[in-house]
Amino acid sequence: MKRREFFKNLAHGLFSFFGVGLIVYPILRFLSHAKETIKTVIFHPSETLLKINYKQGVYLKRKENGSEAISAKCTHLGCTVAYNERKSEFHCPCHGSIYDKNGKRLSGPAKKSLSLLPVRKEKNGDLIITLKE
C-alpha cells in the first residue's frame, strides 16, 4: 500500500513538477528575454587616417591590406578600453586589464582577448562595422 501510495505520490509530484514547469517555462522565457540590437559604426575614409581610429566603441586599425576592427569593450566587465599610444596597448580604466595592439589579452582580470569585428567596405570607401549590443 505504502509503496503504491509512494509511487502515486511520486507520479503526482512528477506530474505537478512538469506541469508547473510547463506553465512556468514560457513565463521565464518571456521575462528573461534580453533585447539584442545591432549597432552599426561607419568610418568615413576621412576618419581612417590614423593608425588606430576610435569611434563609438570600435577601434579601427589600419593595416597594409585593409583594416581591422577591434571592439573596445573589455571582456572583463564591459568597460571601454583606452588605447595607449606610447605602449601600443589597450588599457582598461576600470580594473586594469591590458591587451596588446591586436587586442590579445596580456594581463589583468580579463580572461579573453578583445573581440575582432567584421569590416565591410562600401563602394564609396566607407567602412562599415556591425556589432551586437
Place this chain on the structure above:
Amino acid sequence: MLGNSPKIYPIVCLFFTLIACSGPKPPEAINYKHCAACHKGIESISRNHEFECKICHLQPARQTMPFLEEHESIIRNPSDPRWVSLFCGKCHEKEIKQVQTSLHSTMAGIINQTRYLWGAQDVAFPPIYSANHALKPLPESPLHPESPAELVDDFLRRKCLRCHLHTKGPEAKGLYRATGCAACHMIYNNKGLYEGTDKAIDKHKPSYPMVHRFTKQIPDMQCLHCHNQNHVGADYEGLFEHDYSKTYRSRTTGGAPLPVIYGLDQHHLARDVHAEKGLWCIDCHSRKEIMGDGKLRGYALAVPMIKCKDCHAGFFEPAPNPSLKGITEHDGRFYFHSSYTGKTYPLTLFSKETLSHSVSLHQRVRCSACHAQWSFQDYGLSVIREDYADYIKWRKLTDQGDPYLKDFLDEQLGREKIDPPASPDWLDSRLKKGAWYTGWRFRRWEWMPLGMDQNQKYSILRPKYQYFISYVDATGYVVLDNVVPQRGDDSDLGWTFMPYVPHTTSPVGRSCESCHLNNIAAGIGVFDGSTIDTQLTIPSTPVFPSMTLMSNEAQKRLLLRK
C-alpha cells in the same frame, strides 16, 4: 439576301436572286414563257429593241419551245460576256469586237503593268495578257507561290479585277452594276434598287437596274460604280477615300454616321470645275475611248482622247476644234452644247496673256499639271495574302474598301470558331483559299510630284503603286515578308509613279510656288525623303520607257537653282 450571305459569289447570287424573283413556287407548273403575266408594266428596253422578251432572254433552242418550266433558264443579262455574241452580236458584232479590244474589257493596262512591276513579265508594253481573250488570258497563280511573280496573278484576279466587264464584283452601295454592255448602258442607282413599274420586281431588294432600259445617256453615277476608290473619276466628283482604320470612321456628324459608299466613307473635296458646271464624263470621253476603236492598247494614256485644247484652245490653237461635236461659234464666242445634259456652256479660251501661259517653257506642261487642284497620292501599298486564319489584328481595319472582305472579317471576328480565309477570284468567280489585305502608309491630296508623260510633257505623277508584298501560307509560315518586288526586266524596284490627269480641274491654275521652289513637286520628297516613311514621297520611274522622271536640270530649273 445578298447582304446576309457575303460568301456566296456573284454567279450563285444571280442564280438565287432569280429564284427569289420568281416568288413562291406555285403548286402546278407555270409556263414561264408568259413573261408579261408576271412582269406587268415592265419598261420597253429601248426604242430600237422592241422585241419579244424571248429574243433577248432565252437561248435560241428554248425560244421555240412552247413551254418553259424553269425560270432559271431565262438569261437575265443577255449582254453578259458569255452571251453577248449570241444575242447582241446579231446586230452589234462590230461594236462588240471593238469593246473586246478596249481597255475596259482587256484591263491590259492594269494587268500588264502590275505583272511587270511584280516581276512576272519582262515588259509592260506591248501588252501580253488580258482579262478576256483579246490577248493571252491571264494565267492563275500556282498553289504554292513563292515569289511576287507567282503571286501577282492571284492578286490581280482577287483584288484588282473585281472591276471588269465579266463580273458584277462585290455588290454594295455604289458598286451595283451589271456585266457586259449593260455595265454601262443599264443604269443602276447607288443602292441597286429597281425604280421602274414592273410589278414582279421587289423594289427593296438590291442588285437591280433602276429601270429596264438601255440608254446612251450615261450619268457619272454609273461610271463611278467602277471608277471609285481614289481612281480617276471619283476625283471628278471630289471624292477621296477615308483612311481604313476604325479611328477614321467618322462616327457621326450631326447625329448620323457618314454615308458609306464604294466600300468606305468619303471626303468631299473640291469638285472638278466641269462637274461643278454639270458636265458628264461622257461629254468629254467619247465612244471611241470608252468602247474602243478596235486597236489593242497598253495603257489609258495611250488611248487617243479629247484634249483640253480641243475645247479651250491652246498655245498653238487659236480656237476650239470646230470638228468636235457640240462646239458652236456665235458672235465670235464659242459654246459647247452637251447633247446628254441638254445644256450649253460658254467656253473660256486659253489666254496667252496669263503670266504662266506666257512662259514659253510652259508649253511643255500639261494643262492638268497646273489646273489640277488636288490629286490622289496614295503612298506605300502593303499587300498581304493570308491563307492562315488570324483575324484579330484586322479588327480595326475591317474597312478596306472591299465590301466582301469587310463582311467576311466582321463575321469571323464575331465568332468563336473561325474559318480559314477565303475570297472569290473575280475573274472566274470561284471561291479560293486565302484573302488579300491591303494597307497604305499614308494618303494625301495636297502633294503633286511632277514627271514627264509619254509626250515628254510635264505631268502630275501619282504612286501606282509602291508595293510591299507579304504572303502567309495556310500553315502560318511567312513565305514572303514585306518584299519589295523587282520589275520583270530587273531595271528597278517594282515601284512606280505614273503620270496622270487628275480630274480636279480648277478654273485658275495653282500658284507658281506649288511647283517652283517646291521639293515635293521636284521629286525630292517630303523632308528630302530622309526617313523610311518620307522616302516614299520620292517618285520612282514610270513603267513605260516613254515616260520619265524629271531630269536633274529640270529639277534645278523648277527649284530656281542656278
Place this chain on the structure above:
Amino acid sequence: MKRILILIILSLTTVLIYQENRRSKILPLPTEGCLSCHKSVSDPDTSHPISAFGCYSCHMGNPYSLDKERGHLTMVKNPGDLSVVGSTCGQAKCHPDIVPRVKKSIMATNRGIIKTLEYRWEKIENSNKDVEYLMAKENAGGLAIDQYRKMCGGCHLWKKRGDRQGEIGKRGGGCSDCHIIDKDRKEPIDVTKFQHPEITTRIPSENCVKCHNRSARMGLSYFGKFESEGYGTPFDGWELNQRRLSGGRFYLNLPADIHYAKADMTCIDCHTETGVMGDGTRHEYMEGQVDITCRSCHDPLFTSVKEAGEAGDLAVKLAFLNKKIDIPQEAKVGRSKKGKPMYNLQKRGDQIVFYRKKDGAPIELKIFPEKKPHHSMAGHERLSCQSCHSAWIPQCYGCHITYRKDLVQKDWLSGEKTPGQFRESRSYIRFSKPTLGINASGMVAPFSPCQVFVSVFDRKGDYVHEESLNTLTMTSFDPHTTQKGSRTCHDCHGDPKSLGFGEGILYKKEKEWRFRPTYDAQSSGMGIDFPLDAFVDINGKPAQLTSRKGARPFNQEEIGKILDVDGCFPCHVRYEDKIYEDFKQSRRRFETEKDLPCWETARRYTP
C-alpha cells in the same frame, strides 16, 4: 473534471511552446522589422540607401513588427503617391519644399486641360477646377467635365500607379511617375531578395512620353514619331507593323527634333526642375509653368554660382543630385525664363557649354546669330523661333465624338463606371505645313487643330441636337520638331495653308485675293461652311476659335502685308536683298517707278 481541465491547460501550453519554438529566431534584430524578411533589398539610389533609411521612412507601415500582416498594416506601396506624399517624400526631414509645389503644378492639377474644355465646350470663362477637386465624385460637372473624367483623366500625377496593365498602368503615382525608372518587373518570387525600383533625378524621356503622347503629341514629335493613319504598314511577318503606340496606334518616322537627332538630348535637358515640378503657383495653363524658351539656351544670360545666392545653391544642389555634371566654383550658370538656375548650361571662361543631364556629355551650343539678315529682317520681329524652325506639327482634323448616355464608361478619377460613354474618331491627319497665326503672347507661331464635333445621344439612344456642339479651335504650341534650316519664305508668304486659309488655290482676280478651297466640309457632312483646315477666310475673318484669349489667326491687314511680299520672291530670293531693308519704300518705288527691271513681269502678274 479539474484534472481534465488541468490536462487541457497543460496540453495547450505544450502546443504554445511547440509553436513558439517553431517560429524562426531572428537574431540579432535588424534596425527595422521589415528587413528581417526583406533581407536583401537593393538600394533605390545612392541618396536613399536602405542601410540608412530602411523601409519605414518612405513606405511607412509598422517597422517594429516581425509579423507580416502587422508590419504591412498602413504600409504604402508607392510613397510618391500624392495622397500620402506629405508624410513620405514630403515629410519635414526630406523634401517638404518640393511636394507642395508639385501638388500645385500643372501635371497634378491639369488645370489647363480642364479650363480649356470648360471654356470651349460650355463657355465657362474662369473655371478654377483641378484634379483634386474633381476626384470627389460629387463634383460632377457638365459635358466638358465628363469628357475630362473619361477621356483625359488618366494622365495626371494623382492617378494611382499600376492600376492597369501596360502603358496606362505606368502613368501617375505622384513623384514616382517621373522619378522611377520603369522596368518591366515581375513580382518577386522570393521576398528576401528584392529588386527595389530604381529612383533617379536623371529622368529618362520614356517617363515623359508615357503620358505626353497624345493631344499635342510632343513626346512623339520630338523623337520624330508621328501617329499615323493606323494602317500598321508595312506588315511585319504575319503581324502588323511593330512601330506601335499605346491604344492600338501606330506611328510613322519623320525627321526628329534636331536636339534629339543631333545631340541625343532628353526632355529634362531643356525642361528645368521648376518648369516641370512647378514654382508654387497654380498656373492656369502649361505655358505659365514652363520655365524655358529657345532663348534661354541660344541667347543665354549667365550669373556666377557664387553671386547667385540661393539660386546658386540650388544649382549646386541640383548638380550634386544629378551626379554627372559638376559645377566648378568659378563657373557661371544659365538662367531660365523665371531666373532659376540652369545648372547644365555653363560658361567656363569664355566657353559656353551645355551638358547633357543623362550622362554629363558636353554639347556644343549655337548662340543665336541675331545680326544675320534672316533674323534681323524688318517685319520679322514678331516671329517666334518655332514659326520658322518647326518642320512639322501633328494636325488632327475633325475630331468626331459621340456621347451616349445610354452606355457607361470608366471615370478615371473615381475609378467607377458611370453613365455616359465617349467615343472618338477623326476625319484625317496631316503632318506638314503647320498653319501660322498669332499666339496669346502676340507672336507668330504654329497652330494645330482641335476640332470637336460632339453628337449627344440621350438615354433612349436618340440624337439630341440641342446638347450637341461643334467647337473648332486652333491651338498654338511648340511642335518640338525643331530643324536647323527654316521653312522657306514662300512657305509662309504664299502658302494658303500656312497663312490659315487651308489647302486650296490662292489667286488674284481683279486685284483682289481670292481663294478656292480644296476641302468641302459642307459636302463632307461637317455642318460647317468653311474647310476643316481654314483658320481664317480670305477677308481676315476668323473661321475657327482658339484655345487661349488673345490668340488669333492673321487679320486682313496682316494677310495683305504677308501676301504683298510673296510677289517679289521669284526674283528677290535672298534675305540680304536690298528691297527688304525698307520694304515699304521698295513697295512704293515698285508702284511709282515704271522703269524698275521687275516691272515688266509684275505688270502681268497683277492683272
Place this chain on the structure above:
Amino acid sequence: MESLPLMGINHKMSFCIPRISLSALLVCFISGIILTCQYYPFGNVFRNVEEITTVIPYGFFFRRLHYASGQLFVILMLIHIVDHFMKRRYKGFSVGKWAGLVIPLIICFFILFTGYILKGDKEGIYAGNIFYNILKEIPVAGETITRFVIRPGEMFFWLPYLYHVFFLPILLIFLIRDHINNWFSQAGFLLFTTAGLFIYSLLVRMPMDIPPHAKIELVKGPWFFLGIQVCLGVLPPIVAGIAAPLIFFAILLLLPGLKGHLQKAVHYGIIFLSLFYTFLVIFGYFFIKHSWVLSR
C-alpha cells in the same frame, strides 16, 4: 460544480458568471504582472509593444491573454450587474454599500481605458489625447485634475501606466474585497476560465495596432467608449465626455436611496439610457465607416 446541472439555467448563469468573471480577473492580474516586466512606458512605447507582440518569446501569448481576460472580466461583470439590476437587488443595499460597487465599475472602465492608451499605437495615443482634452474641459479644476491623470510629452504614458498597473487595480481589489471573498474557493472555475482563455489566446489574433505615424481616415476608441465618441461628434466635450457619464453614474449611485415610484422611474430611466448607449456603441462600431462627421 457537480451540482450545476441541477440548477435552472437562469440561476446557473447568475451563479457562474461572477465566478468566471473573477477568474478572468485573476488571469488578467497574473498576465499583467508578467507583461509589466517587459513593458516600458517611456520612449517609443509602440515599438516596445510591438516587440512584446512579435519579438519576445511568448509575448504575443501573454498580451492576448491579458487583453482577452481583461475584456472577459469587464463584459461578464457588466452582465452580472445587469442580471442583478434587473432583479432589483440594489434594493437590499445601502447607498454607501451600493457606491462601493458602482465605483469599482467606473474604475474597471478606467483600467480598460488606460490599457487602451498603453498600447501606444495611433488609437492609444488618440485615446490619450482625447482623454486629456476632455478632462481639461472640466470647469475650474480641469487643469489640475488633468495633471494628476495624464500629461503630454515624454511622460504621456507614465501616469496612465501607474494607474493601470498600480493605483486602480489595488483600489479595485480593495473596494470589492468583501463582495468577492467567498467566491475564490472554487478552483474549477479558475481552471475552466484559464483553459478557455488559453484556447482563445492561441487561436485569435489581437486587433491590429496602427503605427502612430500612419495616415488613416478615422480612429475609433475602445468599444465601450464609442457611444461617447459618437456624442462627441455632435455635442460639446464637456457635455458628452464628462457631464453625461457623470450624471448617469450619479443616478445609478443614488438608485437605492430613492423610494417608490421615483425609484421605479429611475430604474426604467437607467434601462432606457443603457439601451440608448448600447445603440450608440453599435452604431459607432458598425455604421461609422469613413468619417465621424455625421452630417455627411
